[in-house]
Amino acid sequence: MIDYKYSGLNVLKPEDDFCFECNSQLDCFTRCCRNVNIFLMPYDIIQLKNCLNILSGAFLQKYTYTLMGKSGLPVVGLKMNNDEQKSCPFVTDSGCAVYESRPWACRVYPLQPESTRITEKKGKVYYSIMDVPFCLGFKSDTTSTVKGWLDRQGVPIYQEMESLFKDITTALFLSDKKIENKQIQEMFFMACYDIDQFRQFVFETSFLKQFDIEEQEIAQIRRNDIALYRFAMKWIEFGLLNQQGLKLKPHVMAAKKEKLGIK
Numbered sequence: 001m002i003d004y005k006y007s008g009l010n011v012l013k014p015e016d017d018f019c020f021e022c023n024s025q026l027d028c029f030t031r032c033c034r035n036v037n038i039f040l041m042p043y044d045i046i047q048l049k050n051c052l053n054i055l056s057g058a059f060l061q062k063y064t065y066t067l068m069g070k071s072g073l074p075v076v077g078l079k080m081n082n083d084e085q086k087s088c089p090f091v092t093d094s095g096c097a098v099y100e101s102r103p104w105a106c107r108v109y110p111l112q113p114e115s116t117r118i119t120e121k122k123g124k125v126y127y128s129i130m131d132v133p134f135c136l137g138f139k140s141d142t143t144s145t146v147k148g149w150l151d152r153q154g155v156p157i158y159q160e161m162e163s164l165f166k167d168i169t170t171a172l173f174l175s176d177k178k179i180e181n182k183q184i185q186e187m188f189f190m191a192c193y194d195i196d197q198f199r200q201f202v203f204e205t206s207f208l209k210q211f212d213i214e215e216q217e218i219a220q221i222r223r224n225d226i227a228l229y230r231f232a233m234k235w236i237e238f239g240l241l242n243q244q245g246l247k248l249k250p251h252v253m254a255a256k257k258e259k260l261g262i263k
């Protein structure tokens with residue numbers, strides 16, 4: 001077992017052990033749900049808005065704030081309450097009110113990813129342990145492997161969904177492209193974070209007349225948020241990275257070529 005507290009090692013691999021346990025009997029219970037920065041991934045928002053039974057737009061408006069990232073793309077954070085402790089809007093005396101749908105960042109704690117999408121694709125995944133002085137969970141002798149901990153917290157599906165998003169942000173980062181066009185920023189925001197608005201955009205505009213999409217996929221994205229999210233990522237890749245996951249209808253392609261003077 002690696003004792004990160006004394007070994008000086010600060011990077012763990014999935015098979016490495018660490019000591020930690022959290023439970024409601026500890027004096028620090030819910031202390032970690034106050035005055036904390038939590039950035040939300042697109043999949044977090046789908047889970048939370050469905051748990052609260054509200055539309056993504058209403059969720060974003062009530063519970064989040066938006067910042068512009070370095071690449072010119074919006075980043076969404078969970079807005080803490082305006083109380084003295086800056087509490088998470090979902091914390092209660094008995095714990096997290098949205099526990100089954102809690103965000104990725106809350107699940108992965110006390111681990112912190114140290115690998116990039118590029119190293120992950122090479123099978124190299126690293127984590128460090130967060131340094132949180134008030135958290136008594138570190139005093140426990142209970143050990144877990146990094147992988148075991150993440151599995152028990154339900155992290156793998158979040159990682160799978162996040163990887164679709166990270167593929168795009170990593171490719172944009174590597175291309176050194178800064179998105180400055182406001183309309184593109186808004187479209188990116190809608191497709192990534194405001195999934196119900198994106199569904200309206202797909203089904204209530206001329207969108208479906210532009211792209212060659214199989215009927216079965218149309219039926220899936222109409223009713224299933226995850227299918228729609230996967231589709232949204234393909235649409236962003238098509239628009240921002242020129243990837244061919246989506247195909248324009250032949251007459252739309254011909255009109256575009258004509259406009260550009262391409263034979």
Ligand code: SF4
Nearest residue numbers: 022028029032135137
């Ligand atoms: S042990 Fe750490 S994670 Fe658990 S409630 Fe206390 S501060 Fe939060």
Ligand code: SF4
Nearest residue numbers: 033088090091096106
């Ligand atoms: S979402 Fe739940 S676990 Fe995460 S900070 Fe808020 S109350 Fe705590």
